[in-house]
Amino acid sequence: METVKYVLTEDRMPTAWYNIAADLPSPPPPVLHPGTHQPVGPADLAPLFPMALILQEVSTERAVEIPEEVQAIYRQWRPTPLYRARRLERALDTPAKIYYKYEGVSPAGSHKPNTAVAQAYYNKQEGVKRIVTETGAGQWGSSLAFAGALFGLEVEVYMVKVSYNQKPYRRALMEAYGARVVASPSEETAAGRAILAEHPDSTGSLGIAISEAVERAVQRDDTKYALGSVLNHVLLHQTVVGQEALAQLELAGDYPDVIVGCTGGGSNFAGIAFPFIGARLRGEREVRVVAVEPAACPSLTKGRYVYDFGDTGHLTPLVKMHTLGSTFVPSGIHAGGLRYHGMAPLVSHLLNLGQIEAVALQQLETFAAGIQFARAEGILPAPEANHAVAGAIREALRCKEEGTSRTILFNLCGHGHFDMQAYMDFQAGKLKDFEYSDEEVAMALAGLPSL
Amino acid sequence: METVKYVLTEDRMPTAWYNIAADLPSPPPPVLHPGTHQPVGPADLAPLFPMALILQEVSTERAVEIPEEVQAIYRQWRPTPLYRARRLERALDTPAKIYYKYEGVSPAGSHKPNTAVAQAYYNKQEGVKRIVTETGAGQWGSSLAFAGALFGLEVEVYMVKVSYNQKPYRRALMEAYGARVVASPSEETAAGRAILAEHPDSTGSLGIAISEAVERAVQRDDTKYALGSVLNHVLLHQTVVGQEALAQLELAGDYPDVIVGCTGGGSNFAGIAFPFIGARLRGEREVRVVAVEPAACPSLTKGRYVYDFGDTGHLTPLVKMHTLGSTFVPSGIHAGGLRYHGMAPLVSHLLNLGQIEAVALQQLETFAAGIQFARAEGILPAPEANHAVAGAIREALRCKEEGTSRTILFNLCGHGHFDMQAYMDFQAGKLKDFEYSDEEVAMALAGLPSL
Numbered sequence: 079m080e081t082v083k084y085v086l087t088e089d090r091m092p093t094a095w096y097n098i099a100a101d102l103p104s105p106p107p108p109v110l111h112p113g114t115h116q117p118v119g120p121a122d123l124a125p126l127f128p129m130a131l132i133l134q135e136v137s138t139e140r141a142v143e144i145p146e147e148v149q150a151i152y153r154q155w156r157p158t159p160l161y162r163a164r165r166l167e168r169a170l171d172t173p174a175k176i177y178y179k180y181e182g183v184s185p186a187g188s189h190k191p192n193t194a195v196a197q198a199y200y201n202k203q204e205g206v207k208r209i210v211t212e213t214g215a216g217q218w219g220s221s222l223a224f225a226g227a228l229f230g231l232e233v234e235v236y237m238v239k240v241s242y243n244q245k246p247y248r249r250a251l252m253e254a255y256g257a258r259v260v261a262s263p264s265e266e267t268a269a270g271r272a273i274l275a276e277h278p279d280s281t282g283s284l285g286i287a288i289s290e291a292v293e294r295a296v297q298r299d300d301t302k303y304a305l306g307s308v309l310n311h312v313l314l315h316q317t318v319v320g321q322e323a324l325a326q327l328e329l330a331g332d333y334p335d336v337i338v339g340c341t342g343g344g345s346n347f348a349g350i351a352f353p354f355i356g357a358r359l360r361g362e363r364e365v366r367v368v369a370v371e372p373a374a375c376p377s378l379t380k381g382r383y384v385y386d387f388g389d390t391g392h393l394t395p396l397v398k399m400h401t402l403g404s405t406f407v408p409s410g411i412h413a414g415g416l417r418y419h420g421m422a423p424l425v426s427h428l429l430n431l432g433q434i435e436a437v438a439l440q441q442l443e444t445f446a447a448g449i450q451f452a453r454a455e456g457i458l459p460a461p462e463a464n465h466a467v468a469g470a471i472r473e474a475l476r477c478k479e480e481g482t483s484r485t486i487l488f489n490l491c492g493h494g495h496f497d498m499q500a501y502m503d504f505q506a507g508k509l510k511d512f513e514y515s516d517e518e519v520a521m522a523l524a525g526l527p528s529l
Numbered sequence: 530m531e532t533v534k535y536v537l538t539e540d541r542m543p544t545a546w547y548n549i550a551a552d553l554p555s556p557p558p559p560v561l562h563p564g565t566h567q568p569v570g571p572a573d574l575a576p577l578f579p580m581a582l583i584l585q586e587v588s589t590e591r592a593v594e595i596p597e598e599v600q601a602i603y604r605q606w607r608p609t610p611l612y613r614a615r616r617l618e619r620a621l622d623t624p625a626k627i628y629y630k631y632e633g634v635s636p637a638g639s640h641k642p643n644t645a646v647a648q649a650y651y652n653k654q655e656g657v658k659r660i661v662t663e664t665g666a667g668q669w670g671s672s673l674a675f676a677g678a679l680f681g682l683e684v685e686v687y688m689v690k691v692s693y694n695q696k697p698y699r700r701a702l703m704e705a706y707g708a709r710v711v712a713s714p715s716e717e718t719a720a721g722r723a724i725l726a727e728h729p730d731s732t733g734s735l736g737i738a739i740s741e742a743v744e745r746a747v748q749r750d751d752t753k754y755a756l757g758s759v760l761n762h763v764l765l766h767q768t769v770v771g772q773e774a775l776a777q778l779e780l781a782g783d784y785p786d787v788i789v790g791c792t793g794g795g796s797n798f799a800g801i802a803f804p805f806i807g808a809r810l811r812g813e814r815e816v817r818v819v820a821v822e823p824a825a826c827p828s829l830t831k832g833r834y835v836y837d838f839g840d841t842g843h844l845t846p847l848v849k850m851h852t853l854g855s856t857f858v859p860s861g862i863h864a865g866g867l868r869y870h871g872m873a874p875l876v877s878h879l880l881n882l883g884q885i886e887a888v889a890l891q892q893l894e895t896f897a898a899g900i901q902f903a904r905a906e907g908i909l910p911a912p913e914a915n916h917a918v919a920g921a922i923r924e925a926l927r928c929k930e931e932g933t934s935r936t937i938l939f940n941l942c943g944h945g946h947f948d949m950q951a952y953m954d955f956q957a958g959k960l961k962d963f964e965y966s967d968e969e970v971a972m973a974l975a976g977l978p979s980l
Contacts, residue, residue: 080598080601080602080604080605081602081605082604083539083604083605085538085539087536087538088534088536147531150531151531151532153531153533153534154531154532154534154612154907161605165679183634185906185907185908185909186907187946224907227903227904227905227907228616228907246949246953247949247950247953248949250949250950250952250953250956251909251946251949251952253952253953253956254900254903254904254909254952254956255903255904255909256904449705452678452705452706453678453705453706453707454678455636456605456636456637456675456678456679457636458636458702458705458706495638495698495702495946495947496946496949498697498698498699498701498702498947499698499701501701501702501704501705502697502698502701502704505701505704505705
C-alpha cells in the first residue's frame with residue numbers, strides 16, 4: 079500500500095483561529111511588567127506590538143476570525159496535505175496507523191509563515207513601516223521576510239552571529255526577500271554593545287538577539303517587534319494546522335489516539351495539538367499529547383515552572399514558563415529552532431495541569447529517525463521536525479511491542495533542505511549526543527529572577 | 530487582488546502520459562547506432578534501459594497509460610498547484626494575465642521526480658537491482674535517489690566533480706536517500722581513467738559523467754542506466770505537468786496565448802508545452818511557445834541541428850538534435866541544469882518545424898527576475914526556472930508596451946533552496962553575463978561527427 083494524501087478543499091480551510099484560552103480549566107498566570115512586577119496592560123505592550131495582536135494575546139474568545147486578506151495568502155499553500163505514512167508503517171512493521179501533517183510546502187519551507195503573514199498583516203493595518211525580529215537558524219526570519227515582502231513592510235532581522243557566519247543560506251533567503259540581516263550581538267544596540275564590551279568574540283544567542291530586536295523596535299515610532307513563537311497570539315495563528323488535520327482525519331474516518339509534536343518555543347506543537355486538546359477539555363474526545371524536546375535543551379523535562387525573562391538583556395516582560403533560565407546557552411545541536419531557554423506559557427501551563435506529556439530525545443536518535451523517514455516517505459525533515467518523527471516512531475514501535483494498533487498523528491513542521499550540513503555531519507559520524515547534568519541545570523536555574 | 534491557486538482534485542490527475550509523436554506532422558529522424566550509423570533497434574538499447582521504456586521511446590500511441598503504482602506515488606505531491614500571479618502582475622503593472630505551474634512542491638523540489646518515479650518503477654518491474662545515472666548540480670540525481678529509495682533499488686550517481694566539491698548539499702540529499710555518489714571523472718571507469726590520465730585535475734562535465742554512468746550500467750547484468758532529460762520517454766513522463774495545467778486553466782476559464790519554459794535538456798519545457806502544442810497540431814487551438822535558454826549554453830539559438838553524441842566519451846547512440854558539440858564545455862553559470870551541449874530530439878525537431886521559438890537570455894537578467902518574482906509571489910525559483918520567469922516577464926512587459934492583455938503560462942520547475950550560493954553571489958555583484966562568440970561556437974561545432 080502506498081502513502082495516502084488527504085486533501086482538504088479550500089472551502090474547508092479554517093476561517094477562524096482556535097483559541098485554547100476559551101477551554102482551559104484555569105487561566106495561565108498573568109504576564110508581569112519587568113519593572114513593577116505587576117500584570118502588564120495593553121498600553122505596556124503597545125511599543126512592541128500592534129493593538130490587534132495585543133488583544134489576541136489576552137483574548138478568551140474561542141474563535142478568532144482570520145482576516146480575509148490573511149486567508150487569501152494562506153491559500154497559496156494551504157490547506158497543507160495530511161499523509162497516512164503507509165510506507166513508514168511498513169518499514170517499521172507496526173500495527174499503528176501513522177499520519178503526518180506536512181507544513182514544509184509553504185514558500186519558506188516551514189509552519190512559520192502561518193503567523194508571519196498574520197503578524198505582517200496587523201502591523202500593516204496599523205500603519206507600521208518596519209518590523210524587527212530575531213532569528214536563530216533562520217526559519218522564522220525568512221518567514222517574516224517573506225511576509226514583509228508581500229505587504230511592503232521593511233524587515234530587520236537580528237541573526238545569532240554563529241548562524242550568520244556558519245549558515246549563510248538562510249540569511250541569503252532573507253536578503254532575497256529584501257530583509258536587512260544583522261549579525262547579533264551587533265554595535266547597533268546598547269544591548270549588543272554591552273555584550274561585545276565584555277565578550278568581543280561573542281557568537282551570540284537567541285536571548286541576546288531578542289534583546290537587540292526589542293531595543294530597536296521601541297526606539298522608533300514607525301517600528302514594531304515580532305516574535306515567531308512562545309506568545310499566545312503566535313500559538314493561536316498556528317492552530318490552522320490542527321484544525322485542518324482534524325478535518326482531514328475526518329475524511330480518513332480516523333481520530334488520533336496520540337499526537338506528537340516537537341517543542342522549541344512551542345508554536346508548531348500548539349498548532350497541531352491545541353484543537354485536539356480543546357476537544358478533550360470540552361469533554362468531546364480523549365487523546366494523549368506528547369511534546370518532544372531535545373535532551374540538549376530540556377526546558378519541559380528539566381526546567382522549572384517559574385517567572386522568567388524572554389531575553390538575556392531582561393527587556394521583555396516576565397512570563398511564567400518552564401525555563402532553564404534566561405542566561406542558559408544551549409549546546410550547539412543542529413535543531414536551532416529548538417534551542418530556546420523557555421517554553422510558551424500556554425504549553426507550560428498545560429504541562430503543569432497534566433494535560434500533556436513531555437519527553438527529551440537525544441540528537442542521534444532524531445537524525446536516524448529523519449533518515450529512515452526520508453527513505454520511506456521521500457521527504458527529508460528539518461532537524462527540529464526529526465524530534466517529532468522520532469517521537470512518533472517510538473510510539474509506533476511501542477504499538478508493535480504491545481501488539482495493539484493506535485492512531486498516531488504528528489506535525490512534520492518543515493523540510494530539511496536548508497539543513498544539509500547537519501545531515502552531512504550526521505552521516506559522517508560527527509554529531510554527538512548531549513545531555514545536561516542536574517548540576518548544570520541547577521546552575522543555570524540559579525540565575526532566575528526571584529519573584 | 531491576491532495570487533490565486535487553482536486546485537485540481539486527485540480524480541482529475543492524468544491517468545495517461547501524452548505522447549506528442551502521435552500528432553507530429555513528420556516523425557523525428559531516427560536514433561543511430563554509434564558504430565554502424567544504422568537506426569538502432571530495441572535490442573541495441575536493452576543493455577541500457579528496461580524494455581518498457583525502450584518501447585515508450587519509439588511509441589506513437591497518443592496516450593500512454595500511467596501505471597497505478599506510479600500514479601499512487603505521484604499523488605503524494607500531484608496535482609501540483611497552478612497559480613495566477615496577480616501580485617507579480619501588479620508589480621509589473623501589466624495588462625497581461627500570468628499563470629505559473631509550480632513543480633517545486635515535490636519531495637526533491639523540482640519536476641524531475643515525474644520521470645524518476647516512472648523509470649524506477651519500470652526498472653523494478655523488470656528485475657533490475659541497480660540504476661546508474663549522472664548529475665550536474667544534482668536536481669536529477671536527488672530525484673532518482675528519492676525514487677530508488679521508494680522502490681528499494683540501489684542508485685549510483687556520477688556527479689560532475691566541480692559540483693561534487695563545491696555544492697555538497699545536493700550530494701548530501703542523495704546520500705540521505707541512500708544513493709552512492711561518485712565524483713566524476715573517477716577511477717572507476719575506463720572513460721574516467723582516460724580523462725584523468727590526460728587531465729588529472731579535470732573538474733568534469735555532464736558529458737563525461739554520462740560516459741561513466743553508461744559504462745558502469747552496461748558492465749553489469751543487474752544494472753541499467755537512467756537519464757533525466759533529452760530522451761523521448763523522459764519528456765513523455767513530464768507531460769503530466771502540461772495536462773494538469775490545461776485542466777486547471779479550464780477551471781480558471783482561460784487558455785494561454787503564450788507558453789514559456791526554460792530549456793537545458795528539454796524535459797520541463799516539454800512537460801508544460803507538449804499537451805498545448807499537440808492541441809495546436811490537431812487544429813484545436815492556437816498558442817505561441819517560447820523556449821528560454823541561457824546565453825552561455827545556446828544550443829537552440831546558436832547550435833546546429835545535426836547528429837551528435839549525448840556524451841563526451843561517445844558511448845551513446847547518435848541523435849539528431851540542436852547541439853553545440855559533445856566536447857563543448859559550457860561556461861560556469863549557476864543554472865547547472867541548463868548546461869548541456871545538446872537538446873532533446875523532440876524539442877529540436879519542433880524548432881526545426883517552426884512549431885516553437887527560442888530565445889537566449891543572460892544570467893543577470895534571469896536572477897533579477899527571480900528576485901522580483903520571490904518578492905511578489907513568495908517563492909524563490911531555482912536558477913534554471915529563473916530563465917522561464919525572465920521570459921514570462923519579457924512577454925508581460927511587451928503586453929504593457931502594446932497595451933494589450935495576453936494570457937501567459939510558464940513552468941516554475943523548481944525552488945531555489947539548494948541554490949542560495951548563486952543568489953548570494955548575484956546579490957554581491959559577483960555574477961557576470963557571458964555569451965559565446967560565433968567563432969567560439971564554430972570551433973566547438975568543428976568537433977561534430979560527420980554523418
